[in-house]
Amino acid sequence: MASASGNAFDFSLFKRLIRYTNPYKWTFYFVAVAAILLSFFAVLRPYLLQVTIDDSIVPKDNDNLIFYISMMLIALFLEVIFQFLFIYFANWLGQEVIRDLRVNLFEHMLQFKMKYYDKSAVGRLVTRAVSDIETIASIFSEGLFMIASDLLKMLVVLGFMFYNSWQLTLLVLTVLPFILYATRVFQKKMKIAFEDVRNQVANLNTFVQERITGMKIVQLFTREKVEYENFKEINDKHRKAWVKTVWYNSIFFPIAEMSTSITIGLIVWYGGLRVVDNDAISLGIIIMFIELSQMLFRPLRQIADKFNTLQMGMVAANRVFGILDTESSIPDTGTVKIGKLKGAIEFKDVRFGYIEEEEVLKGVSFKANTGETIAIVGATGAGKSTIINLLNRFYEINSGQILVDGIDITDIPLKSLRSEIAVVLQNVFLFADTIVNNITLNHPEITEEDVVKAAKEIGIHDFINSLPNGYHYNVKERGVMLSSGQRQLISFLRAYVSNPSILVLDEATSSVDSYSEQLIQDATDKITEGRTSIVIAHRLATIKKADKIIVMDAGRIVEMGTHRELLAVENGYYKNLYEVQFMAEESMR
Known part of the structure; x- marks a missing residue:
């Protein structure tokens, strides 16, 4: 050079x-x-x-x-x-x-x-x-x-x-x-x-x-x-x-x-x-x-x-x-043809750090069976969002194994893997384009009729229709023409129309306005129905409905079980979190 x-x-x-x-x-x-x-x-x-x-x-x-x-x-x-x-x-x-x-x-x-x-x-x-x-x-x-x-x-x-x-x-x-x-x-x-x-x-x-x-x-x-x-x-x-x-x-x-x-x-x-x-x-x-x-x-x-x-x-x-000349891509060497995944997920002693010698996940192991909803809770920096990044192969793990339907995700072509996983993030990114294009992301197989049908199914069709030009409303750069709650609803619909086998909600309901809260809760119930879901949430209502709750602290799983089982643990991490944060949330309702 x-x-x-x-x-x-x-x-x-x-x-x-x-x-x-x-x-x-x-x-x-x-x-x-x-x-x-x-x-x-x-x-x-x-x-x-x-x-x-x-x-x-x-x-x-x-x-x-x-x-x-x-x-x-x-x-x-x-x-x-x-x-x-x-x-x-x-x-x-x-x-x-x-x-x-x-x-x-x-x-x-x-x-x-x-x-x-x-x-x-x-x-x-x-x-x-x-x-x-x-x-x-x-x-x-x-x-x-x-x-x-x-x-x-x-x-x-x-x-x-x-x-x-x-x-x-x-x-x-x-x-x-x-x-x-x-x-x-x-x-x-x-x-x-x-x-x-x-x-x-x-x-x-x-x-x-x-x-x-x-x-x-x-x-x-x-x-x-x-x-x-x-x-x-x-x-x-x-x-x-x-x-x-x-x-x-x-x-x-x-x-x-x-x-x-x-x-x-x-x-x-x-x-x-x-x-x-x-x-x-x-x-x-x-x-x-x-x-x-x-x-x-x-x-x-x-x-x-x-x-x-x-x-x-x-x-x-x-x-x-x-x-x-920069070689910084994820190796896409997978050859296993997966078709439609069932959605079973397993982490086996996964270790990972964004920076060498600074591990964020320290031997994480858990299973999510087909159709189950898994909630992950813990303090900021515990490693919750990192699990989502690794499942999508945005980063490569240091050691361990991640399986989907019993197949190592490194054996699955990246495009096939990610097409089966839909993610709804807390900070929704929208392009300076129409609502319908932000939902389909110009996918040739998803029509506007599919979008309208999906919007009716999760209960946000009326909200979109109330906007000027409806589904063709231009949200401008980063979606600045919509509130945070409205952007979340668009993100839910984007995930739903892709018909994923695995759904990830990364603190997707942690900061929305009162108008959108009930719509989002209804949409959450609808899109998680019948598919494997991983929910990183602060909301008690979402967590209580989960089939399994994973409690994380400093990169490790410290507790795992249902809401009722975890509350029964004396001086448990989840119980303390529930009493300090979640009960306060309930008292405000």
């Missing part, structure tokens, strides 16, 4: 990126041919200018003058046509490449473990998937082909100059090493500067996205001034990173311009003396060499500028490939 060490170019990274042009090789070849033709058109115009001066203007030959001017117009027209085709297809190729690359990146990110997202800033990932990949397009539209075209143009110009006058050519070349050295230093400095720019852009995106998402917390705790100052500091670092690139540009381009002016002066001085001495050098050749020297040095300046663009694209490609 490319680094910020100052190395001007990473060819291995470049070769990897170029492989994305393979499906569009004919376009690639056409752009390459157009670049070659443009290099020859570049010397044709100065040549026609030279012969126009020497063969028409100096001898005052009007017929020849009209002919050469016509030839110059034809050459200009052809150059414009090929320039248009070159620019259009180079940009088209860049957009095709980044479309494919972005699809590959998103597909790869969809397979990542939850652990990867636990450690990765959302803003940084968004930067990689959007602006970094957009920057890669400039490699093709403004970098690669433009640089190749300019280099080819310089070689053709240089050969043509030697052919016409080796003396004037050597004079021009005396300035060239100085410009080449300055260009090389400039490229190295800009590589480091652009690496810093991309870092600061990612930091800025991450900061802004987090603060906008958590604006309620910022305002609740009156952190506006603190966050404003933090933003000013991050924004200032972003500005300084860009100013550094401006500084390098401000030094390089005046030096390049001065070198060009010195070259023109040398050509006029030496060529003028030769013309005065009636040597082989003519006035037309001097004018042609002035034009050709501009063509020789102008691409150098442009190459430096385009190399900046290429460097930014390569830095962006380095970051994107860094994610593509």
Whole structure:
């Protein structure tokens, strides 16, 4: 991978990126041919200018003058046509490449473990998937082909100059090493500067996205001034990173311009003396060499500028490939075809930690028979939600075994396993879309009629119909147009229409409004009916109905039994929890 060490170019990274042009090789070849033709058109115009001066203007030959001017117009027209085709297809190729690359990146990110997202800033990932990949397009539209075209143009110009006058050519070349050295230093400095720019852009995106998402917390705790100052500091670092690139540009381009002016002066001085001495050098050749020297040095300046663009694209490609090279997916090696699961669950001495050497589950074992409702209770951090994460294989266990219908879940294809498990979370995530799309998640086999039927069965059809546009009501980003209770109802319906074998309610009724509470309780009774359910709940009504209650503390199961059995345990954990929390809940009703 490319680094910020100052190395001007990473060819291995470049070769990897170029492989994305393979499906569009004919376009690639056409752009390459157009670049070659443009290099020859570049010397044709100065040549026609030279012969126009020497063969028409100096001898005052009007017929020849009209002919050469016509030839110059034809050459200009052809150059414009090929320039248009070159620019259009180079940009088209860049957009095709980044479309494919972005699809590959998103597909790869969809397979990542939850652990990867636990450690990765959302803003940084968004930067990689959007602006970094957009920057890669400039490699093709403004970098690669433009640089190749300019280099080819310089070689053709240089050969043509030697052919016409080796003396004037050597004079021009005396300035060239100085410009080449300055260009090389400039490229190295800009590589480091652009690496810093991309870092600061990612930091800025991450900061802004987090603060906008958590604006309620910022305002609740009156952190506006603190966050404003933090933003000013991050924004200032972003500005300084860009100013550094401006500084390098401000030094390089005046030096390049001065070198060009010195070259023109040398050509006029030496060529003028030769013309005065009636040597082989003519006035037309001097004018042609002035034009050709501009063509020789102008691409150098442009190459430096385009190399900046290429460097930014390569830095962006380095970051994107860094994610593509990240191996953080759950191994999906299961081969057992399960069909419709019965829903029997068994945990056998399961041990797990989100961080190595810090176990969250410490040898958890229990069974949930087909059709049973298991309630899991315990203090925050006891490991209740972790059981749900492991059942869905969002994380890999350290040791032990998890079985569904007697089959190790690692032997079941991930898609098959997760399609049989529906989860209703306390913090419901809704997309900025209609209610019906949030329920079906665009599943092709779930129709709107299925959704309406399911809503009637669990008793929330009237609630949805009361909203503007009913099932086609747009809930906006994260479902902000609905209350927490209404979002929970949508989540219940989403789980119900998927017809799962196993249902998980992760504290799904712990914080809802009074309007939604009875609807949610009725919906809970309906969707848990006849299927294996695991309920992580604080509500006494839900827990009392469970076939089995698992009591957890510090990653271990400390008690297990029915509500009645656990209350009979003297000084039991559940009994104390019941007396402190649940009886207080009952007294408030």
